[in-house]
Amino acid sequence: MKLFSGNANRALAEKxxxxxxxxxxxxxxxxFPDGEVRLQLGESVRGNDVYVIQPTAxxxxxxxxxxxxxxxxxxxxSAGRINAVVPYFGYARQDKQSIGREPISAKLVADLIERAGYHRVIAIDLHAPQIQGFFNIPVDHLRSVRLFAEYIEREGLVDGSVVVSPDAGRAEEARRLSNLLGLPMAMLAKRRTGPTETEVTYVIGDVEGxxxxxxxxxxxxxxxIRRGVDALVAAGAKPEAVVMATHAVLVGPARSNLSHMGIERVVFTDTIALDAGEGYEILSTAPLLAQAIRAVHTHQSVSALI
Incomplete structure (x- = not known):
């Protein structure tokens, strides 16, 4: 077995x-000077089971x-088997046609990865689970919810809390977390006002106190997240929100929005490289990914990790 890393998140690959x-x-x-990517392998891979660790962040x-x-x-x-370890799968939010005359970009990216020569994909928290079906090769879809559950328990944040899904699409993961922690669950109802803009309309569930x-x-x-916290506080929730997310894309006003006075902590995983000095708490996915790689290499079940 051999591991290789691109430039996207070498620190995670090293872990x-x-x-x-x-x-x-x-x-x-x-x-190259014109921006083209130049890649060269520095060792033989003939017959090897190879894993390329590269989030598309x-x-x-x-x-x-x-x-x-x-x-x-x-x-x-002449590598024997080529596996893509893609902790963050970019283009995942373009998994369907929202309006006419636009591509299903996630499907195109899946086709590119498959046609390039990969035999398997390992990913964490795909934005849309149906993306697994976009591939004609095996996809091991890992989840980070246990990492967050362990963090909440370790930090003593279980008592007096409610698990909140930011929309209907994440309700299943919120349900998993609420079951793991034995907590009630609530959900934010929102509507999309543009390609990247949403409006929180009301809170479903009891969050009082x-x-x-x-x-x-x-x-x-x-x-x-910012609008969701506003809605939760208006519904009587404590202004002590803990925001947990797998993929810290963080573009535009993200850091300003996450400094909202109603947010007490922000917790990310390391699927996307982050500067530790930014004040966010970072949970490592390296043990989870290492276990998945070992299981795939030795032809063991990955179901327990999923």
Whole structure:
């Protein structure tokens, strides 16, 4: 088994390699003066079971191209099996046609990954679970909800809390967290006012006098979170919200929105590289991904991790 890493999140790749007791494979990933990606493997991979660790986080297109070029280089170098470890799957929010005459970009990206030569994909918290069906190769869809449950228990935040889903799409994950912690659940009802804008209309469930534990998969601009906290506080919730999200995309006014006075803590995982000095608490997905890689390599079940 060999592990390789692109430039998207090398720190996470190094942690995964440490858990598996393996070095990262030697490779060169550079840019030509015109911006084209240049990739060269620095060691033989003939017959090996290879795992390329590369979230397609911003800059999405550059990181996606690195992922695709790795597959082509490995295939041409006679690797035995080529596996894409994509902790964050970009383009996942474009999983359907919202209006006419637009692409289903997530399906196109799935086709590109498959046609490039990958035999399997390992991902965490896909924005839309049906993306698994966009592939004709196996997809191991891992979930981070247990990491958040362990964090809440470890920090003593269970008593007096309510799990909150920011929308109907994340209700299933919120239900999983509420079951793990034995807590009540609430949900925010919202409507989309534009491609990247939403409006919270009301709160479903009782949040009076409770600390909101908001769980989401992606925080992009943070606007939904800010408006959700406003709605929760207006409904009587304590202004002590704990925001938990798997993928910290954080673009535009995200950091300003997350500094809302009603938010006490912000917790992310490390699927996307973050500066530890930003004040957010970061949970590592490296043990989860390392276990999944080991299970796939040894032909063991991944169901227990899912």
């Amino acid at each position: 995964i390699a440490g858990y598996l007791g393996l070095p990262l494979g030697e490779s060169l990933v550079q840019r 911003p800059p999405v297109n550059e990181n996606l191209m690195e992922l695709l070029l790795y597959a082509d280089a490995l295939r041409r170098s 409770l600390r909101p534990l908001i769980i989401d998969d992606i925080v992009s601009t943070g606007g939904t």
